[in-house]
Amino acid sequence: MPVADVYVHYVNKVERKDRTEAELIKVITWLTGFDSKTLKNHLKKQTTFKEFFKAAKIHPNAKLITGSICGVKIAEIEDPLMKKIRYMDKLVDELAKGRPMEKILRSGL
Secondary structure (H helix, E strand, O other): OEHHHHHHHHHHHHHHOOOOHHHHHHHHHHHHOOOHHHHHHHHHOOOEHHHHHHHOOOOHHHHHOOOEEOOEEHHHOOOHHHHHHHHHHHHHHHHHOOOOHHHHOOOOO
16 A cells, blocks of 8 residues: 555644644654655655655654554554554654644654
């Protein structure tokens, strides 16, 4: 499945909660190590999640992302690709819920 297919839902989710696409991009680029241009290229090329995360350099503090997403505890996810996808889902959820950006990006921890 292409990341772009889910990205549009991420944008809708955060904008419904008065957050911006720019904030969404900041969260995704923090997690993946991509700059915004590279992220947009992946979206335009319809890159699959597998290819997307294979090219990513996951932030070292991503391991600090905890909790549950869709009823599944992130710590219990064994598949590395699924764990990275759920990291991104969790960050988007936190953004949509109004959590401060410095906490979402695990800075100061």
